[in-house]
Amino acid sequence: MKELSYQCNKTLHQSEILNFLKKEQFDIAVVDSFNPCTFLVAEKLGLPFIAFFPGIMANADRVGMPSPLSYIPVFHTQLTDQMDFFGRLKNLVTFMGSSVVFKVIDSLFDDVIKEHFPAESRPNIPDLHLKAELWLYNIDFTLEFPRPLLPHIQFIGGLLAKPVKPLSQELEDFISESGDTGFIVVTLGSMLSSVPLEEFLKEMNNGFAKIPQKVIWRYHKSKWPQEVEIPPNVKIMDWLSQNDLLGHPKVRLLVTHGGMNSLMEAVYHAVPVLGIPLFGDQYENMARVEARQMGTFIPPEELKAKKFAKTIQHIIENKSYKTSVMKLQTIRRSQPFPPDQVLLRWVDHIIQSGGGGHLHPYSYKQPWYQKWLLDVILFLLVCLAVAVYLTKALFRLIIRKLCSSGKLKRN
CATH class of the missing domain: 3.40.50.2000 (Glycogen Phosphorylase B;)
Incomplete structure (x- = not known):
């Protein structure tokens, strides 16, 4: 990733090529999302983009996809969707570690972004992952484990597989x-x-x-x-x-x-x-x-x-x-559509509909505390604490009244 960051800086300095691409007025870009620089090039050109990922869903969390850790294995665990207790423990620990790794990787491009984008409109790599109009993955459910998908996530694995030609x-x-x-x-x-x-x-x-x-x-x-x-x-x-x-x-x-x-x-x-x-x-x-x-x-x-x-x-x-x-x-x-048709029809759909915003969940726009319902949980905890406090206060008041009325009767 350090090498890709170095190359990215050199690429964004190629003003002649970038200006030529801007003049072409492309409708959309299709980028290889393994290299974060492709996001930055699309952003520099002011183009909406479709992101292609070359394998399994190693970046599912960055794309905002639901990924229950109880049955969705995290990248680098070599686990399946059928995990025992220690498998789920390994999955959770790896997930927490991977979030740190992604932050370190993203930080390698900070200097590139500062050099090539004005301060008032500097993008960041995590937001660019969510900005993609459509995500295409080079896999399908013949090999990938079943999992929930978002509407703008499409599988196109098997593009190179086709009927055979005669050998020499x-x-x-x-x-x-x-x-x-x-x-x-x-x-x-x-x-x-x-x-x-x-x-x-x-x-x-x-x-x-x-x-x-x-x-x-x-x-x-x-x-x-x-x-x-x-x-x-x-x-x-x-x-x-x-x-x-x-x-x-x-x-x-x-x-x-x-x-x-x-x-x-x-x-x-x-x-x-x-x-x-x-x-x-x-x-x-x-x-x-x-x-x-x-x-x-x-x-x-x-x-x-x-x-x-x-x-x-x-x-x-x-x-x-x-x-x-x-x-x-x-x-x-026996799948309804071959992968090349899925690819072409979805790209055409994104162009014709003016982007993939209608496919994106609202969670992309929510701050992290709303996404995880932390504000709601905090509110409920406060309500519970107030209810407990009022209940205790009420019981104390009742007990005091009962005790005082008992004294009056004895007197």
């Missing part, structure tokens, strides 16, 4: 050699397709050598360590059409870092998953994969060739994983 003859020839055992697709994201983590690669490579399936692995050949010998059942490729390979009838498994796009493609084509999560949201994504029983994951520090090969065979041979992911495929494909 080279790939078809390689796959045909697998016979009934089929093949495995391996993609660990753009970062690990070029970073030479030698020990990590060795364990994976040795694990693949122990299985009968063919393996098609995306990795830059120029970065492959020369001393690591590639087994005959493994094909290394600089790039591969993941969607088309996952739609092939002989595919048996996807080995992935746990990126959301890869997981949504696996759901669309009903392919079980073995995850090796590396950072960011990938552990949370794989927790959802396990909860949906469409696969499992191995933390990278626990990756050993024997365990890796054994886990691959377990997922392929245990038909329950395939059955579970086929159920998810049915849910995904």
Whole structure:
């Protein structure tokens, strides 16, 4: 985030580009909300904006969404919606910690805001989260746990998943050699397709050598360590059409870092998953994969060739994983509208209706003490205290009168 803040300062100094964009008079901006600078650019241009979030609802609280901690797991907990007592305790503590983390992240952009916005109209990052006309999330309820949503929150997960196109003859020839055992697709994201983590690669490579399936692995050949010998059942490729390979009838498994796009493609084509999560949201994504029983994951520090090969065979041979992911495929494909239509229709709706204000809850405008009913609670406590005080005073008065009348009778 420090790097993004530094880049943001440089970006907002590009007055020539910003002036050009202003002259274009765009109707609306669609921004990647992971980078807070995109909010500031839209604000600088004076444009209403739609925010896109690239994965699970890690920022739900910042968007003002109802998030009951009893069954909505907080980001970085790796919990599901079914928590025991200690799970709920962990969820609560993480939630309190996350609010501090968000404040620290937002503060990294304070100097940028002061430099590029006049004092009388300086925005702040939390308010800009609430200012978005519409929020689009790259997920849907095939993987995300059921939860309450606001009217301007829409799920568009699975944009990249689509019907398959024919593979090259080279790939078809390689796959045909697998016979009934089929093949495995391996993609660990753009970062690990070029970073030479030698020990990590060795364990994976040795694990693949122990299985009968063919393996098609995306990795830059120029970065492959020369001393690591590639087994005959493994094909290394600089790039591969993941969607088309996952739609092939002989595919048996996807080995992935746990990126959301890869997981949504696996759901669309009903392919079980073995995850090796590396950072960011990938552990949370794989927790959802396990909860949906469409696969499992191995933390990278626990990756050993024997365990890796054994886990691959377990997922392929245990038909329950395939059955579970086929159920998810049915849910995904039978939704009323495909994600690209949801995206286009909602963006068009926001433009045609002049913004998304009619979809925003009034809570966005309420001060925090009203939102949490603290003023009402305080009023009720005061009323209760006054009632208790008056009741005690009344009882004392009655007791005094009874005592004084008793004395008169005795006299």
